[in-house]
Amino acid sequence: MPTITMFLICFLLSLLLFLIPTKIMKIPCPTLTMLRVRGKQEMVGMEQYLPREVLSNILTRLPVKDLLKCKCVCMSWFDLLTDPHFIANYYAVHNNLQSQEKHLLVIRRPFSSALKTYISVLSWNVNDPKKHVFSYDLNPPCEFNSKHKYWTEILGPCNGLYLLEGNPNVLMNPSLRQFRALPQSHVTSPIGFYFLTDYAGFGFDPKTSDYKVVVIKDLWLKETDERKLGYWTAELFSLNSNSWRKLNAAVPFSTEIRGSSPVYTYVNNCCHWWGFVDESGRKEDVVLAFNMVNESFRKIKVPSLRSSSKDESATLAPFNEYGTIGVIVYPVRGKEKSFDVWLMKDYWDEGSWVKQYSVEPVEAIHKVVGYYGSNQFLWSSSNNGLVWYDCEAELERIKDLEVCGTNGSSRAARYMESLVSLKGRNEFSCQFFHVARLIPNSIDQRESSNFPIC
Amino acid sequence: MVITAKGKEILEIAEEPEYVMLAKVEDLKMDMLRIVEEEEIKKIRLKTSDEATFEVEPSILKEMKRVQSLINTEAIDTSVAIPLPNITSRNLSRIIDFCWEHQYNTENLEEFKGRFLKSLNHQELKELLLAANYLNIKTLFDFLCNSFTDLIQNESPEFIRDFFNILNDTNSVKSMHAPAFQGSIDDD
Structure with missing residues (x-):
């Protein structure tokens, strides 16, 4: 019996000895396998996932509507697509990938009886032998469809954002389908006066990473309905704060503004208006500049570029890759128009204005209504059509874009794809466009591409 | 030397x-x-990950900016094969094919590119893209990036996930950071 008990005890002890180490061993075991599994996953991941810079290169080639879908693929893609560096790089690279493809943002009022403004995107390929122009309309949210809502100027592109000047002023990113009305301003006119005309400027302040809109208002005396010449009130809207504030910077005394420029002239962080000063009865052309960073005005002297404002029109435009400003001078009347291009060689030197070149008379151009890029301009024709004119093109200098806007209502700017969002800066809602296939066109039946809503 | x-x-x-x-x-x-x-006569030898050695003409080598910079800056002894541990022999032969056609086949280049693309499945396409990135061959890299873009354009997120073999981790994270992510979802 004792031997049996001894044997049993020995057996139990040996069992324990065997069991304990395995029990001890068993504790690290799961972590080991976990590690191994994780290691394997990482390895698989390395094989399957593309490095961020390679992925970024692929995605930069996609249009914004596809990138919105890509945001939902996985978190790392979402991170990449919302990274400010990617967004900035996308804007700079994507829009210059295919230089033979042209994209235009156009606003126009096709019917003379109504104020309704159509917003459309026109696209064509320079090498297309059939010379088709594809187009689609961007329909603003329905509350903007009233009779009294309209737009007269396009200010942009500024990192892919556009300000539509009109009633009301709106900011939009057409590629993200974002459309946002600016809030009501609270600046009131001095007692006994009222505001009549607004002149807007739009730009990006890199110092505060803010988009700003500046509006200059003229002053009218209530009693006599007379304008108080040379007096202005200016206010500034900041997208980051989503609010207006009154600007204390004074508009240089006695400067008058001739009107909003049909060409977006945002150069060296300054927006510009074409104006004049009254020098003892003689009206001398000047450029009024507003610096979005310093928030200050500047008057830029202009030499005498034209015989008189009655006979010759002048339109401000950016030149030298947005390095400086220039003026296109052309006769008001006449079927054929020649035009001169003047520019400031050095943007910071008033004395550096030179006549850069002259263009021989061109038929079918009537008025400058937009700017595309280096010497490529949009003109309206005498029968209200929209015409593309490229001074440097060897073959097709002039192209009829086959859209029309009554009473000189057409404006055009380069359309650029951008991920810069009007949302997310604060809690304010911002509505979306609907994209429509149709374009009711009073002069022609054109092909319009189907642009699906993603 | x-x-x-x-x-x-x-x-x-x-x-x-x-x-x-x-x-x-x-x-x-x-x-x-x-x-x-x-030194036109002198071909440079490249050794792939599976120990195969390729003799490459200088004109083709010029396209491979990474190898070129190795030769130029480090004064490498060109009599010894340069190791390319990230690239298989199959991919290197494809790359050399592409570079050769890109240089000498000016007439039917588009046709060749079409055939080249058809011969690759998704996994091979990805491997080749990484190889082109590693060797810094701009023409091939741009061509492959454009091909990827064509393949995923107008496709759904599900298709893109399948295509790149990506796990969908957006749902779990969405519940954690709901407000931050919602904006992007309703953008879509």
């Missing part, structure tokens, strides 16, 4: 002021490039 002799010259001028030195180094680099170009 001539290159090493030039290398000595670089050492000798190291005591001169920086701007002079930079200019001289640039000159020397240009000289070296010319020397490499002159």
Whole structure:
């Protein structure tokens, strides 16, 4: 019996000895396998996932509507697509990938009886032998469809954002389908006066990473309905704060503004208006500049570029890759128009204005209504059509874009794809466009591409 | 070799002021490039991850910016095969094919590109893209990036996930950071 008990005890002890180490061993075991599994996953991941810079290169080639879908693929893609560096790089690279493809943002009022403004995107390929122009309309949210809502100027592109000047002023990113009305301003006119005309400027302040809109208002005396010449009130809207504030910077005394420029002239962080000063009865052309960073005005002297404002029109435009400003001078009347291009060689030197070149008379151009890029301009024709004119093109200098806007209502700017969002800066809602296939066109039946809503 | 002799010259001028030195180094680099170009007869050998050795013509080698910079800057002994541990022999032969056609086949290049693309499945396409990225071959890299873009354009997120073999981790994270992510979802 004792031997049996001894044997049993020995057996139990040996069992324990065997069991304990395995029990001890068993504790690290799961972590080991976990590690191994994780290691394997990482390895698989390395094989399957593309490095961020390679992925970024692929995605930069996609249009914004596809990138919105890509945001939902996985978190790392979402991170990449919302990274400010990617967004900035996308804007700079994507829009210059295919230089033979042209994209235009156009606003126009096709019917003379109504104020309704159509917003459309026109696209064509320079090498297309059939010379088709594809187009689609961007329909603003329905509350903007009233009779009294309209737009007269396009200010942009500024990192892919556009300000539509009109009633009301709106900011939009057409590629993200974002459309946002600016809030009501609270600046009131001095007692006994009222505001009549607004002149807007739009730009990006890199110092505060803010988009700003500046509006200059003229002053009218209530009693006599007379304008108080040379007096202005200016206010500034900041997208980051989503609010207006009154600007204390004074508009240089006695400067008058001739009107909003049909060409977006945002150069060296300054927006510009074409104006004049009254020098003892003689009206001398000047450029009024507003610096979005310093928030200050500047008057830029202009030499005498034209015989008189009655006979010759002048339109401000950016030149030298947005390095400086220039003026296109052309006769008001006449079927054929020649035009001169003047520019400031050095943007910071008033004395550096030179006549850069002259263009021989061109038929079918009537008025400058937009700017595309280096010497490529949009003109309206005498029968209200929209015409593309490229001074440097060897073959097709002039192209009829086959859209029309009554009473000189057409404006055009380069359309650029951008991920810069009007949302997310604060809690304010911002509505979306609907994209429509149709374009009711009073002069022609054109092909319009189907642009699906993603 | 001539290159090493030039290398000595670089050492000798190291005591001169920086701007002079930079200019001289640039000159020397240009000289070296010319020397490499002159050695047309000499093919360079590349060794892939599976130990296969390829003799590559200098004109093809020029496309491979990474190998080119290795040869130019490090004064590598070109009699020994340069190892390319990230690239398989199959991919290298495809790359050489592509570079050759890109240089000499000016007439049917588009047709060749079509055939080239058809012969690859998704996994091979990805591998080749990484190889082109590693070797820094701009023409091939751009071509493959464009091909990827064409393949995923107008497709759903599910398709893209399948295509790149990506796990959908957006749902779990969405519940954690709901407000931050919602904006992007309703953008869609």
